[in-house]
Amino acid sequence: MSQSELQLSDIFSVDKDGKPTIKIVLFGPTLAGKTSMLTVFNALRRMEDPDLIVSSLTKIQEYGRTVFFDHSVFQTPPFKGKKFDRLRYHLWTVPGEERHKAQRDIVMRGVDAVLLFLNFEKTAWDLNVKTVKEAKAKIGEKFGKKIPVVAYINKSDLPPEQRTDKRAFITFLQDIAAIPKENVANYIMTGSCLNARNDLLTILKSENRDEYLENERLKTSKRPDSVWLVVRPIQKLTQLVVQQRMEVLQGI
Numbered sequence: 001m002s003q004s005e006l007q008l009s010d011i012f013s014v015d016k017d018g019k020p021t022i023k024i025v026l027f028g029p030t031l032a033g034k035t036s037m038l039t040v041f042n043a044l045r046r047m048e049d050p051d052l053i054v055s056s057l058t059k060i061q062e063y064g065r066t067v068f069f070d071h072s073v074f075q076t077p078p079f080k081g082k083k084f085d086r087l088r089y090h091l092w093t094v095p096g097e098e099r100h101k102a103q104r105d106i107v108m109r110g111v112d113a114v115l116l117f118l119n120f121e122k123t124a125w126d127l128n129v130k131t132v133k134e135a136k137a138k139i140g141e142k143f144g145k146k147i148p149v150v151a152y153i154n155k156s157d158l159p160p161e162q163r164t165d166k167r168a169f170i171t172f173l174q175d176i177a178a179i180p181k182e183n184v185a186n187y188i189m190t191g192s193c194l195n196a197r198n199d200l201l202t203i204l205k206s207e208n209r210d211e212y213l214e215n216e217r218l219k220t221s222k223r224p225d226s227v228w229l230v231v232r233p234i235q236k237l238t239q240l241v242v243q244q245r246m247e248v249l250q251g252i
Ligand SMILES: Nc1nc2c(ncn2[C@@H]2O[C@H](COP(=O)(O)OP(=O)(O)OP(=O)(O)O)[C@@H](O)[C@H]2O)c(=O)[nH]1
Pocket: 028, 029, 030, 031, 032, 033, 034, 035, 036, 037, 064, 065, 066, 067, 094, 095, 096, 097, 154, 155, 156, 157, 158, 191, 192, 193, 194, 195
């Protein structure tokens, strides 16, 4: 098969609409902020480019906790030259509470990439550790290899005395082989969904809103730093999956 005849659907799974798709799961302990992250991501897309939303956020919750999953679907902007289809990425979160293990098993089926969604809060350390071990056990030897893994630590807005030292996360994640020993900055990211949400709200409420907008859409150049930090791990995982598939292709 020559590369020019190749469709993205030949190297990616297809979703129920037959579209090439990456499935990314945000896997992390309860109260880490997974639902908050997806909410911010949706709000950002709505403000910047609603055409990239394939299906908006579904949340299955009880008393503010996720009991099954959150799910939403986006697509990449059209590719130049349009030789290839656009790529869809499905974002899922698991319910973090320990009692929901069965749901986590279901959500993780067919996952292409894992975002280990961790919590800076000191009180959450044991749960962080437990969660990473659970994710690794579920995926087995593909963990961090055929199935790329990126870690994101949320709640960087908290004062230092309430936060676990980032170095403890790095050591733990390397020891358990979730992330490589080199290029750590590409595999462990930090941020605050709270700050990202507040910064987006500030723009929406601003009297100078027009400075931020062009044709009613938020200019990417005006995207707050806090929002970049929250979006980065998803971008990185998408990139890792695409890169990996391309490498497989070159081996054919
Ligand atoms: N300080 C701080 N609080 C945050 C941040 N992100 C989320 N929270 C708060 O943390 C709490 C839990 O957030 P959720 O997004 O519901 O957490 P979750 O990971 O989805 O939890 P489960 O659904 O139980 O798995 C909420 O009170 C959020 O407002 C953050 O960046 N900083």
